[in-house]
Amino acid sequence: MSDTLAITLRGVVKRYGSNTVLRGIDLDIRHGEVTCLIGPSGSGKSTLLRCMAFLEEHDAGLIRVAGDPLGFDAARNRLPQTEIARVRRNIGMVFQQFNLWPHMTALGNVAEGLRQVLRLPKRQAQERAMAHLTRVGLADRASYYPSQLSGGQQQRVAIARALAMDPKIVLFDEPTSSLDPELTGEVLNVMRSLADDGMTMVVVTHEIGFAAHVAQHLVFLDEGQVALEGRAGDVFAQPWHPRLRQFLETYLDRGASVLLG
Amino acid sequence: MSDFSALREAMPEIVDGLWLTLAMWLAASALGLVLGLAIALARRFGPVWVDRPLWAVVGVIRGTPFLVQIFLLYYGGPFIGLELDPTPAGLGGLALYGAAYFSEILRGGLLAIPPGHVEAGMCIGLSRLQIVRRIMLPEMTLLVLPASVNMFVVLLKETAVLSIITVPELTMAVTGFGSANFAFSQAALVLAIVYWTLTELTGGLGRLLERRLDRFKLA
Known part of the structure; x- marks a missing residue:
């Protein structure tokens, strides 16, 4: 069963000192799907993504990539560096700052x-x-x-x-956030064509349009927890969720202010 | 006329002094750079018990005049069984002095590398050693170029201090000629012009190199 799952997270916790950024995340990333992580800033979405590449070490919980534990095994033993590198080989990472x-x-x-x-x-x-x-x-x-x-x-x-x-999975950490607006299109087009080719992608993004049109799986994070997740269409059809509604309204407000500008 | 014949007589000594200055400068720069890199890497990647003593040694060297250091090494060395001729003592002292400063310059360069560039290497699957060799050292080199050129210039000027322990370099040769012929200020003027010419040449080379490497700058 786990071989149908690209990444699984169970009870993943991440703290910075006394600040708990991820509060027990359970999440399945399925092969061949585009998963978008959205949420207000500080909700932990970038941290969560970085945990999936073991660029941040989770403090509790278990992360499996293609079935194999990432960084720590189920008994919380740290895996050797070579094993971390081997499991990480399944993953490609695209950063906000490009990092060429x-x-x-x-x-x-x-x-x-x-x-x-x-x-x-x-x-x-x-x-x-x-x-x-x-x-x-x-x-x-x-x-x-x-x-x-x-x-x-x-x-x-x-x-x-x-x-x-x-890689089997490509992680995108706000790939268009440091681009001028007229340059985001070319990057989103490349990502869309990747998705069309069936690449498994996890995307932290503020591009709600991309999330709505390209993602099959949408995860709304709030205060370090998965507040809402499901098929992208279903999630956006649930504006009754107070935090999601508030979050989406800030986008509408921003758009409206541009129009009224 | 007699001035010129005296100068002609002293000329071989002065030319030898110039060569020795250049040799001491380049050798001390090279040694200092290599030792400085070793210190920077040890402090950046080594354990605390390596970092702390190196921090202390670098601090002492950077916190005391080179003149005092060279006195200590040359006149104080024999008390701990370290008897060196002037030239090796001068070379060793200057190299250590350079190493202390270079280690700080290079360490700063290593710390200035964007962490994301290292993370990108980890995600591609590069080993720690590959990341240091293929990413960190080249990026560090670009970052430290201006400060390093500056340090080369400083080391060139500090070779003059070695005259105090009778290393027969340029300053020693020219001031020797000057005092023998009661031409102190002329000698000093000549020295100023020679050192300044050399430092300008070094700075020019550095700027040329910087321009050549401009396309590698952080985007």
Whole structure:
């Protein structure tokens, strides 16, 4: 049964000092689905996503990726670094700040893992990297350095870098939040085409439109807990949930203020 | 006319002094840079019991005049069985002095690397060593370039202090000539011009290098 689940979280708790950010999260991420995590800022959605990549270490609970425990086993023993790396290999990560390596070209960024981790010969690594750059529409920018690319282009290179390692699941941490509004479209289009290809994706986003149209699975987090989850259409059809309603209204207000501007 | 013949006589010594200055400067810079990198990495990645003593040593070196350090090493060394000739003592002292400053510059560079760049490496599956070698060291180098060029210039000027323990470098040679011929201020002027020319050249090279590396800057 667990092999139909890409990621499972059971009772996941994360604290920073006395501040409990995640208060016992239970969540299943299914293969081939796009799961969007939405919620007000401070609700713990980015922390939750980072826990799924073990970039944050959860303080309690169990996370399984493709069936295997991530970071700690069920008895709360810390797993060896090699095992953490092995389980993490299932996961690709796309960050809000792109985090491209500035001293490598776009091609170099995408080829790095192929060369250093998969140990592919240079030519083969570059060909594969090029194929992924082509997929995100940046074949003609292969020799550019990150400083020579726009934010949207950098984020697309970062997506190609994550895809090049052939992950089972790609995690997106607010992938368009540091982009100018006119550049978010190109990144969302790449993500949409990934979703159409059946990639398993978990996306922390403020793009409610993307969540409504692309996600199959919607999770509304509030104060470190899953307040509401389900099929995207069902969740948005429940505006009677007071916190969700309040959250969505801030979006409507923002939109309205732009219109009335 | 007699001034010129005296100068001609002293010239080989002055030229030797210039070469020795350049050699001491480059050797101390290279040694200081390597030792400084080792200290920076040990303090950044090592346990507390490595970090603390290094913190103390670096603090002492940065908190005392180089002149005093070189006196201690050269005149105080024999009391603990460390008897060095002037030139090796000067080289070792200058290298240690440079290492203390370089270690702080490089450590600052390591700390200034955006944590996300390291996380991206972890998510790709790079090992710790690969992350240091492939991501952190190159990014650190870019970040510390201006401060490092500055430090090279400082080390060049501090070679003059080595004349005090009779290292026959440029300052020693030129002031020797100056006092033998009662031309102190002329000698000082010549020294100022030579050092300033060298530091300007170094700074220019640094700026050139910075421009060449500009496209690697953090976006």
